[in-house]
Amino acid sequence: MNTSKQPAWLDNAIFYEIYPQSFKDTNGDGIGDFNGITEKLDYIKELGCNAIWLNPCFDSPFGDAGYDVSDYLLAAPRYGTNEDLKRLFGEAHKRGMHILLDLVPGHTSVEHKWFRESMKAEKNEYTDRYVWTDSIWEEPQGMGCIRGISDRDGSCAVNFFSHQPALNYGFYKPDPDKKWQQSMDSEGPKATLEAMKDVMRFWLSLGCDGFRVDMAGSLVKHDEDGKGTIALWQNVRGFLDREFPEAAMVSEWGEPDKSLRGGFHMDFLLHFGPSHYNDLFRCAEPFFSSRGKGDVSKFVKKYVENYEKSEKKGLICIPSGNHDMDRLSRGVRGDNLKIAFAFLLSMPGAPFIYYGDEIGMRYVENLTSVEGGYGRTGSRSPMQWDDTANAGFSAAPAEKLYIKQDDSPDRPTVKAQISDENSLYSEIKRLISVRQSHSALQSKGEIEFLYAEKNAYPLAYLRSAGDEKILVIINPAARETNFDCKYLLKEKIYSFGEGVSVNGERITVPPCYAGFFLV
Ligand code: GLC
Ligand code: CA
Numbered sequence: 066m067n068t069s070k071q072p073a074w075l076d077n078a079i080f081y082e083i084y085p086q087s088f089k090d091t092n093g094d095g096i097g098d099f100n101g102i103t104e105k106l107d108y109i110k111e112l113g114c115n116a117i118w119l120n121p122c123f124d125s126p127f128g129d130a131g132y133d134v135s136d137y138l139l140a141a142p143r144y145g146t147n148e149d150l151k152r153l154f155g156e157a158h159k160r161g162m163h164i165l166l167d168l169v170p171g172h173t174s175v176e177h178k179w180f181r182e183s184m185k186a187e188k189n190e191y192t193d194r195y196v197w198t199d200s201i202w203e204e205p206q207g208m209g210c211i212r213g214i215s216d217r218d219g220s221c222a223v224n225f226f227s228h229q230p231a232l233n234y235g236f237y238k239p240d241p242d243k244k245w246q247q248s249m250d251s252e253g254p255k256a257t258l259e260a261m262k263d264v265m266r267f268w269l270s271l272g273c274d275g276f277r278v279d280m281a282g283s284l285v286k287h288d289e290d291g292k293g294t295i296a297l298w299q300n301v302r303g304f305l306d307r308e309f310p311e312a313a314m315v316s317e318w319g320e321p322d323k324s325l326r327g328g329f330h331m332d333f334l335l336h337f338g339p340s341h342y343n344d345l346f347r348c349a350e351p352f353f354s355s356r357g358k359g360d361v362s363k364f365v366k367k368y369v370e371n372y373e374k375s376e377k378k379g380l381i382c383i384p385s386g387n388h389d390m391d392r393l394s395r396g397v398r399g400d401n402l403k404i405a406f407a408f409l410l411s412m413p414g415a416p417f418i419y420y421g422d423e424i425g426m427r428y429v430e431n432l433t434s435v436e437g438g439y440g441r442t443g444s445r446s447p448m449q450w451d452d453t454a455n456a457g458f459s460a461a462p463a464e465k466l467y468i469k470q471d472d473s474p475d476r477p478t479v480k481a482q483i484s485d486e487n488s489l490y491s492e493i494k495r496l497i498s499v500r501q502s503h504s505a506l507q508s509k510g511e512i513e514f515l516y517a518e519k520n521a522y523p524l525a526y527l528r529s530a531g532d533e534k535i536l537v538i539i540n541p542a543a544r545e546t547n548f549d550c551k552y553l554l555k556e557k558i559y560s561f562g563e564g565v566s567v568n569g570e571r572i573t574v575p576p577c578y579a580g581f582f583l584v
């Protein structure tokens with residue numbers, strides 16, 4: 066695949082991730098819903114985001130917040146109906162916005178009809194839909210398993226929690242002594258893939274614009290180099306090119322050289338694996354800290370490696386956070402939140418803003434786990450809209466809310482931040498509008514790092530597209546820093562803070578500063 070096949074709207078896409086249960090409740094049951102999202106589309110658009118990633122919203126027992134699907138074709142009733150979801154797609158499109166659903170192709174809930182059928186002793190259509198060994202006494206190596214709850218004699222592999230049985234896409238190199246390890250091209254795995262295409266077909270026909278794909282890199286088993294999984298996704302891309310060429314795909318994979326080869330348009334930098342993403346915001350001494358003791362160099366080295374390996378086949382996307390990691394504001398404080406967004410919104414790839422991060426919503430400490438959230442629960446609390454009851458999230462009694470809200474008296478709200486031009490919200494809005502008026506800053510503009518030294522500040526890089534070249538200078542440290550740069554600063558197009566000075570090739574950068582310059 067090449068970039069010309071990417072849906073054009075990805076060139077300047079800025080995503081907003083919505084965790085549906087926590088965004089806006091319109092019927093007073095304490096849980097967010099589709100109509101709530103529809104009602105807030107104008108808010109998202111006003112901020113400057115033009116695309117949405119919606120976390121799983123399908124029927125589910127919610128043992129993993131919906132990443133345990135029990136019916137792929139039915140919207141979870143607590144969020145509304147398929148019709149409500151369709152209306153949401155339509156309303157988004159009217160505003161020039163796009164919506165990606167969250168596809169969970171690797172596993173289902175134990176309550177899915179496919180799994181219940183596959184647990185039966187008699188052979189049936191679903192017998193090979195999941196990865197089963199052929200004896201209860203044999204566990205699938207290297208994977209957890211479910212055993213002892215089926216009439217069928219066997220253990221079923223699981224992917225994540227022990228109630229998420231692994232769908233069967235086959236083994237890259239099946240062990241010939243283990244008959245239950247099927248090859249990718251045997252009947253069972255092929256039927257699983259076709260069933261997943263049907264799911265995609267269903268929602269794309271209803272109006273969704275593509276998918277964020279959960280654990281996309283782990284479908285084929287015993288596939289260390291990802292070759293089998295890449296081939297599988299190329300097959301899916303072939304199907305999409307024939308039937309839904311405009312469908313956009315982003316993977317939770319974290320290895321862009323593989324995922325983009327598999328036909329994904331975008332891959333995430335993840336908070337686990339080798340990306341060094343956590344060095345920026347989530348570690349003992351993050352780079353984005355006024356203490357100025359962080360180290361951005363390993364992140365940049367890995368980023369450049371990925372950028373070169375992926376040969377501009379697609380986009381590497383850096384999220385502000387997501388439903389699986391600590392809120393950005395837990396590790397990054399004060400002005401540094403603004404500086405962090407100056408970085409996030411001036412990097413290549415499509416930026417992803419996690420709901421509430423635009424107002425610096427806090428990680429809610431000491432919560433009991435909700436729906437398999439565990440430590441992630443504190444990042445999933447209900448959105449804080451205004452100064453009415455439950456911060457305008459819901460009319461339900463506070464104790465009925467999906468997750469307890471941040472109850473500190475100074476909790477940030479949308480209402481307060483919109484009316485304050487010095488708020489994080491207002492800064493992000495300015496940054497988005499600068500990005501949207503310069504193609505060098507957008508998804509496909511190229512990047513060259515000019516200064517990203519070990520244990521040193523600032524960070525400086527050049528973004529370019531056509532004749533436009535923009536120098537970005539980021540200094541989270543509360544001390545003046547400097548670097549050498551051969552480019553001549555022509556015009557400032559954005560800054561947080563003032564006072565960059567140039568002496569020959571030496572640029573001196575004030576404390577806690579971010580600036581973009583045409584060069
Ligand atoms: C992904 C999701 C996470 C979920 C897991 C299992 O990492 O982002 O929330 O628990 O997959 O589906
Ligand atoms: Ca509701």
